[in-house]
Amino acid sequence: AKLIKANYLGEGENSKTLQNLIEYHAIKIESTLAKGSIRNYKVTEGYINRFLKTKLKTTDIFLKQLDYKFICDFESFLHCFWPKGHPNAMGQNTVMKHIQRLRKLVTMAYHLEWITRDPFVRWKPTFEKREREFLSANELSNLETYYFPIERLERVRDLFVFSCYTGISYADIIKLNEETHIHKGIDGNNWIITNRQKTKTIVKIPLLNKAQELIDKYNNHPMTVITKTLFPVITNEKLNLYLKEIADACGIKKNLTFHMARHTFATTITLSNGVPIETVSKLLGHTKIATTQIYARVIERKVSDDMAILKSKLDNLSKSKKAVINN
DSSP states (O other): OHHHHHHHTTOGGGSOBHHHHHHHHHHHHTTTSOHHHHHHHHHHHHHHHHHHHHHSSSSOOBGGGOOHHHHHHHHHHHHTOOOTTOSSOOOHHHHHHHHHHHHHHHHHHHHTTSOSSOTTTTOOOOOOOOOOOOOOHHHHHHHHHOOOSSHHHHHHHHHHHHHHHHOOOHHHHTTOOHHHHEEEOTTSSEEEEEEOTTTOOEEEEEOOHHHHHHHHHTTTOHHHHHHOSSSOOOOHHHHHHHHHHHHHHHTOOSOOOTHHHHHHIIIIIIGGGTOOHHHHHHHHTOSSHHHHHHHHHHHHHHHHHHHHHHHHHHHHHHHHHHHHHHO
C-alpha cells in the first residue's frame, strides 16, 4: 500500500524498491554471468522474498529501508532455515554466500545512486575454514577400476575421472566437442583448449593418457554421436545423487561431489607429483595464484600427517628393538 501511495504521489522514481533492484540486476547479469552463477542469484532472491513474506509480512520494501538490522535479521533467518531435502539447517558458509550476493545487489544500488548510504559498511563476512576434500591415489584407483553394472553410474564415474585428470568442471566438460576443443599442442600431442564458463578465462590442458582413453571410449557412443559432444550429457540435478551411489559402491567415505574431481586434479594428480603451483594455477584457469595456494597448504598438511605416522612407526620399531636387546 505504501508503494502504491508513493507512486501516486510521484515519489516512485526516487523511491526504488528491493524488487526493482532484483529485476534490474537480473537483466544486467543475464549476458555476463555463467548459468550456474545466475542460478545461485535466483536461489538467493528466493530466500530474500521468503524473508520479506514470513518475517516482515510484505512482498517488497523501499531500498532506503535497508539497514544493518535488515542484514542481521536476514542472516538469522537463513541460519534457521532448513532447505528442502537437506537433513540440517543452512551452514555458515552457505549463509555467507547468500548475504554476499545481497551485498552485491545493494552495492549496485549505491553506485546507481538509488540509495545514499551503504547498509553493509559495518557488516563483515565470517566464513568457516574448511579443508578442500580430494580423493587419495588409492581411492581414485578403486574408483577407476570398479565395475558398475548400471550404465548411468559408469558414465558418471567416467565424467568424474576425466575431471580428475584434466581439472575441467562439469559445466565445461559437457560442452566439449572434438572439432572445437581438441587441438595439437606445441608438443604434437592432443590438448584441450576451452573457455572456463565461470571465469571466462582460456585454459590449455595437455591430455594425460587416462583422459585420452576416456575420450576414445565415447568416440562412437550413440549419445555422443547425436549431441556431437565428447561425453554423454547428464543433468546436473542428478549428478551428485549418482556420485553418492558411486561412493557407497566403491567404499569411499567422503562426501563425493563433482567439484571434488577438480580438487583431486590439483592435489593428487599434479601438486603431489611435483607439478609447480604456477603451472597448476594455469591448468585450473585460476585468475589468482592465491586460489591455487589453498591446495598447496592441503598438500603440506598431508605431508605433515604422513610424516607423523612414519615417525610413530619408527618410534615403535625403535622401542621394539630396545626391548629385544634388554631381554
